[in-house]
Amino acid sequence: MRLDPAETAALAADAVECLLPEAASPYLLIAEHAGSKVPAxxxxxxxxxxxxxxxxxVDLGIDALTRRLSQHLQAPAVVAHYSRLFLDYNRPVEEWDHMRPDLGGIPVPGNLDPSDNDRRLRRQVGWAPLEQAIAEGVPGxxxxxxxxxxxxxxxGVRRNVDIGIxxxxxxxxxxxxxxxxQNNGKAAGLVVGDNxxxxxRQAVGYTLNRHGLQLGLPSIYLEVRNDLLTEPDRLDQVSRILEDSLSEVAKTLWPDHAVAV
Incomplete structure (x- = not known):
């Protein structure tokens, strides 16, 4: 595959969206798996x-949830547009699912034997823009x-949590x-899991290792059961729990920092 510089730049520009980059929140929100697009x-x-x-x-429901949290918390957010099947930013390059070759046994033809040039191009248009956007969003x-x-x-195993920290x-x-x-979830009848x-501690998580922990910043992955995000009422419920919880924590830990109310 060959792409000219203008096409490469256009595809890279479409890889990521930055919401409220100038907002004064203590949080940077990141949605690496929000998108389902594959570049043409x-x-x-x-x-x-x-x-x-x-x-x-794609992480179903996460695009909508991240936009709600960004707006209600007045927090900057980095939202990826490309599918994790194209390139999974949250996996190190050496991991098998950085470019996943199958869907639980169903082959992904374009990922079975990508050439070195293909890998390089994917990192140019999918990985590098996200890396830059997150790095630029971290300071402060x-x-x-x-x-x-x-x-x-x-x-075949039912997961017995609704939201995971x-x-x-x-x-x-x-x-x-x-x-x-956990307190806010319990009041709403939802179970919030601890890891x-x-x-x-037993899994790979490139994003927050690289941009959070290595820089001394506390970091969490929020996991939400995806069927809770498919109906507007449930999405609203989950969003409100997370908004209230993150706002309360920010006001307690960083009272000098502007937070949404």
């Missing part, structure tokens, strides 16, 4: 269109929050978010 030259990676609307391709922030969704059932290194921020979100349904 890659022809949907050889997949039929319906596959790009599945959880394999007190904590990073990466927003994801998960499937209610995995490997994932952390690798303990901090006053992590403890406060856990306590506050569930995934344990970040």
């Amino acid at each position: 030259p890659w022809r949907d990676l050889g997949l039929a269109e319906p596959y790009l609307a599945t959880h394999f391709a 922030r007190r904590a990073l929050v990466s927003i994801h969704s998960f499937t209610p059932v995995m490997g 994932l952390w690798r290194e303990p901090s006053p921020f992590v403890s406060a978010v856990l306590r506050t979100t 569930e349904p995934y344990d970040w």
Whole structure:
């Protein structure tokens, strides 16, 4: 595959969207898996269109949730547009699912044997713009929050949480978010898990390792059960719980920092 410089630049510009970049919130919100698009030259990676609307391709409901949280918290957010099947920014380049070759046994033709040139181009148009946007959004922030969704059932096992708070290194921020979100979730009849349904201490998480923990910034991955985000009323409920919790934590830990009310 060959792309001229203008085409490469245009595709890179379409990879990421920055919401409220000048907002004074202590938080930077990040949605690495919010998008389902595959850049046109890659022809949907050889997949039929319906596959790009599945959880394999995109964290369902996260685009809408991130936009709500950004607006209501008045917090900057970095939102990725390209599918994680094209390139998963939250995975190191050496990981198998950085360019996932299958969907639970269904092959992804465009990812079965990508050439070195293909990999280079994907990093130019998909990885580099997101890396730059996050790096530029970090200065002045007190904590990073990466927003994801998960499937209610995995490997035939029902997950018994509705919202997960994932952390690798303990901090006053992590403890406060856990306590506050669990209390607010319980009041709404939702279960908030501590490093569930995934344990970040046992998993790979490039984004917050690179841009958060390595820089000494407390960081969490928020995981929301994706069927809670498909109906407006449930989306509103989850969003309000997270908005209230993050606002309360910010006012407690960083009273000198502007926060939304």
